[in-house]
Amino acid sequence: MEVEIKKIQSVTNIHLDLLLLADPSIEKIKEYLIDSEIYTALINDETIGIIIIKEIDHLKKEIMNVAVKEEHQNKGLGKKLINFVINIEKNNGTKIIEIGTGNSSINQLLLYQKIGFRIASIERDFFSRNYQEVIIENGIICKDMIKLSIEYK
Numbered sequence: 565m566e567v568e569i570k571k572i573q574s575v576t577n578i579h580l581d582l583l584l585l586a587d588p589s590i591e592k593i594k595e596y597l598i599d600s601e602i603y604t605a606l607i608n609d610e611t612i613g614i615i616i617i618k619e620i621d622h623l624k625k626e627i628m629n630v631a632v633k634e635e636h637q638n639k640g641l642g643k644k645l646i647n648f649v650i651n652i653e654k655n656n657g658t659k660i661i662e663i664g665t666g667n668s669s670i671n672q673l674l675l676y677q678k679i680g681f682r683i684a685s686i687e688r689d690f691f692s693r694n695y696q697e698v699i700i701e702n703g704i705i706c707k708d709m710i711k712l713s714i715e716y717k
């Protein structure tokens with residue numbers, strides 16, 4: 565299974581459908597897409613994954629969204645996409661890479677820590693305040709934003 569990772573300049577509905585797997589708010593997705601970099605993962609020209617990274621300042625970037633098509637999940641593709649952008653950023657001199665997830669996103673917390681991210685901060689009630697719909701995962705309500713980071717000296 566040959567996976568190609570490609571930078572793209574604009575998104576189609578196929579990309580938006582993938583981004584919605586990770587973030588239920590199309591308005592928020594459209595907001596952070598404006599000044600972000602977008603990479604997609606393809607198998608035989610079919611888009612099966614996407615990752616969005618945004619500059620916070622000249623030393624810090626944040627992964628705003630990462631998603632893999634359901635039938636291709638748990639095969640290492642999410643890890644591959646995240647490690648791909650980490651390597652680019654490391655070479656570009658980025659010192660801090662952040663990623664945020666909900667308190668209820670247990671598998672994501674596992675994945676990010678396996679990659680090397682460490683919990684940096686918690687923004688309590690971020691999801692309760694910013695999302696109209698109640699998000700429930702793994703039987704618990706998603707209320708708090710957990711920010712994780714990787715830092716390079």
Ligand SMILES: CC(C)(COP(=O)(O)OP(=O)(O)OC[C@H]1O[C@@H](n2cnc3c(N)ncnc32)[C@H](O)[C@@H]1OP(=O)(O)O)[C@@H](O)C(=O)NCCC(=O)NCCS
Pocket residue numbers: 585586587629630631632633636637638639640641642643644664665666669671672674675678
């Ligand atoms: C989160 C997501 C991007 C991960 O991508 P993926 O390709 O499924 O994940 P990977 O196969 O690369 O997983 C790597 C690690 O995460 C862990 N993991 C991922 N999914 C898991 C699951 N369902 N159960 C247990 N562990 C899991 C595994 O421990 C795995 O570690 P290993 O390589 O040591 O086995 C993908 O599941 C997805 O698109 N989910 C929906 C969107 C989403 O929630 N995005 C993140 C928003 S914060």
